[in-house]
Amino acid sequence: MSSRTATLAPAPVGLFAPRLRAMTVGSVALVSLLAFEALAVGTAMPTVARSWCRGYAAGRVIRRRFDVSARDGREDGRR
Numbered sequence: 001m002s003s004r005t006a007t008l009a010p011a012p013v014g015l016f017a018p019r020l021r022a023m024t025v026g027s028v029a030l031v032s033l034l035a036f037e038a039l040a041v042g043t044a045m046p047t048v049a050r051s052w053c054r055g056y057a058a059g060r061v062i063r064r065r066f067d068v069s070a071r072d073g074r075e076d077g078r079r
Contacts, residue, residue: 015024
């Protein structure tokens with residue numbers, strides 16, 4: 001009696017094999033989205049930082065000038 005053994009054909013290897021296709025497309029899309037976001041932030045951030053620092057510095061000057069000290073009631077807080 002002869003015995004026959006079934007051999008399975010090797011699964012196709014590659015990133016676009018049916019088993020890996022969705023993961024490959026999703027990974028490429030995610031990396032592309034993150035790169036696009038980083039590019040947008042890197043482009044816009046210097047402008048945002050400049051305008052925020054100007055507003056922040058002006059706010060500090062105004063608060064420092066008109067800060068009423070609880071000790072002596074002077075506007076600038078000096079003794």
